[in-house]
Amino acid sequence: MAFWRKNFSGFLPRLRTIHSSINSEGTAAYTQLLGIHVLHCPDVVGIVSKVSECIAFRGANIHSVDVFVPENKQVFYSRSEFVFDPASWPRDVMDNDFMNIGKLFQAERSVVRVPDADPKFKISILASKQDHCLVDVLHGWQDGRLPVDINCVISNHDRSPNTHVVRFLERNGIPYYFMPTSSVDKREKEILNLVKGSDFLVLARYMQVLSANFLEGYGKDIINIHHGLLPSFKGSNPAKQAYDAGVKLIGATTHFVTPELDAGPIIEQMVERVSHRDTLESFVAKSENLEKQCLRKAIKSYCELRVLPYEGKKTVVF
16 A cells, blocks of 8 residues: 545544533533644554544544555554543543554554643744744744744844844743854854753754754754755755756755754755746745745644654655
8 A cells, every 4th residue: 555545624623722512501511622643653454443443432533534654665654633522531541542552553653742732842943144934933933823832042143132033032031042153163062951941943044054963962853944945955055056057946945954964854845936037136035935934834744743754864744
């Protein structure tokens, strides 16, 4: 079975917030929450059946199921969305149920998340001089498009107190740290101390290469936005590289950070058409708009458990 996908989302509305019905006495009759379960395990017969049985046994209702089984490979990936009554399926019981599913199928990953009840993912943001990706993530957090909490923003470029970014951070109580770097001192130990409480890092056009020691010391996922359509135009100033090459499509790539520069597993890519009529300025403006969208979508997908590792250098993105 190369690929199989089934989606029940058309039958029932997705629930992103708590819902209650009111009975004749005016009191809440039930409460439902959205749950998300992802599974990565060896492929055997009966996995979908067992997961569905587990959810149904607790009185929950499946809204959508995505399944991927690569051709000629004994590996299974799934992501399920369901609604449930927390009074009937307490969170600790749910964790135990899906842990048992993982043990049954010798899973590399069996994780459940309840977005409206679990703590939001905590992120730290690293940035440099350019603000467009940083500002977009901050505004995405502010208006609720990104389900995260921001621990801090760290930059190797100084910003004066009256800039939009600094005023925004002060107004919202988000710590800001200016960490000037040099070729001999990347300030990585200090940065590690500041970000150790985060669930993952976001590099919002952070123009420094993180060392293998930093990656090992942090030990969690780091998401980077690359202003180019990888694997083409790696390294510095890819927009000018692409412009000089006369490309007709430009892009942005969001990927996980690995010790090899700009070579981590790709999470999201976006493209836009350009032409000989574009100047370098319009070319860069289009590129920056793509970068914002691409980074925002990757963060959202990650928080919604849509991104799973695949064959080391790839990802499955449901």
